Amino acid sequence: MNSMQDLAIDFRRVGVKAGGRDLLLDFDLSIDLGARFVILGPNGAGKTTLLTVLSGTVRPSSGQAVILSELLGRTDMRTLRRRIGLCGSSVIERLNGAMTVLQCVLSGIDQVFSPWWIASTAKDEARAHELLELVGLDPLSGRNFSLLSMGERQQVAIARALVSQPEILLLDEPSAGLDLGAREALVNRIERIAHNNPALTIGLVTHHLEEIPPAFDRIIGINSARKVVDGNKNALLTSSVVGEIFGIDVDVTRIGERFVAFARV
Numbered sequence: 001m002n003s004m005q006d007l008a009i010d011f012r013r014v015g016v017k018a019g020g021r022d023l024l025l026d027f028d029l030s031i032d033l034g035a036r037f038v039i040l041g042p043n044g045a046g047k048t049t050l051l052t053v054l055s056g057t058v059r060p061s062s063g064q065a066v067i068l069s070e071l072l073g074r075t076d077m078r079t080l081r082r083r084i085g086l087c088g089s090s091v092i093e094r095l096n097g098a099m100t101v102l103q104c105v106l107s108g109i110d111q112v113f114s115p116w117w118i119a120s121t122a123k124d125e126a127r128a129h130e131l132l133e134l135v136g137l138d139p140l141s142g143r144n145f146s147l148l149s150m151g152e153r154q155q156v157a158i159a160r161a162l163v164s165q166p167e168i169l170l171l172d173e174p175s176a177g178l179d180l181g182a183r184e185a186l187v188n189r190i191e192r193i194a195h196n197n198p199a200l201t202i203g204l205v206t207h208h209l210e211e212i213p214p215a216f217d218r219i220i221g222i223n224s225a226r227k228v229v230d231g232n233k234n235a236l237l238t239s240s241v242v243g244e245i246f247g248i249d250v251d252v253t254r255i256g257e258r259f260v261a262f263a264r265v
């Protein structure tokens with residue numbers, strides 16, 4: 001049994017209600033520090049809702065949510081959010097397109113979205129350049145964000161999420177809109193980030209098994225606002241379990257350290 005100090009996330013019967021609907025229901029979740037987990041489920045399952053609670057953006061309507069030993073509702077959410085890096089289309093859409101790529105990365109320090117709120121030091125800028133180098137975009141650091149391709153924006157968003165040296169990194173469908181080559185480059189990059197940051201807890205939200213980097217070994221399957229499975233990837237990524245998560249008949253194949261799924265016709 002882990003003590004609370006070893007846990008990045010400890011949710012007990014967490015629920016989120018909006019518009020009279022349960023978007024998340026009785027959700028128990030316990031994630032160790034340094035774990036790599038995947039939130040897998042069909043459209044509308046509640047994955048993004050779960051991520052909004054995990055990132056300290058939304059407080060649950062019921063239950064108890066503890067993140068990095070801080071109880072939501074009793075802690076300063078702004079301070080907690082600085083310890084969590086979030087990247088995904090919800091972040092990309094909010095970034096002011098007139099910012100340079102470097103400013104976009106620096107905006108992650110205080111989690112702002114416009115250039116006039118950025119207060120950065122020379123040390124921050126050096127770290128931002130280092131991260132842009134890591135994602136292969138340092139040569140574009142002076143370019144306007146609005147001029148980047150979707151793939152490039154996703155990479156900037158990852159650098160932005162890492163700039164505050166978070167303890168938890170949350171990736172919300174980071175491959176959305178990417179072509180095959182860009183998706184594979186991203187999967188490899190996420191794998192490298194996982195490898196180079198052993199203490200970092202990383203969560204990945206996806207609909208697609210192909211997007212799961214090998215380092216991610218835990219699957220949390222969601223459907224209709226509830227957790228349907230939670231456990232080891234190799235045990236759970238089978239045709240019957242993935243079929244249960246998505247509510248359709250599927251064939252799952254493992255190829256090396258990666259998985260693919262097709263709907264059965």
Ligand SMILES: Nc1ncnc2c1ncn2[C@@H]1O[C@H](COP(=O)(O)OP(=O)(O)OP(=O)(O)O)[C@@H](O)[C@H]1O
Pocket residue numbers: 018019021023041042043044045046047048049050207
């Ligand atoms: N504020 C809201 N009020 C009412 N319903 C909402 C609200 N926000 C989301 N929903 C609904 O809650 C359900 C879960 O939404 P959520 O965005 O968490 O799903 P998801 O698993 O991330 O889906 P997708 O894969 O399509 O992004 C959806 O049916 C959505 O329409």
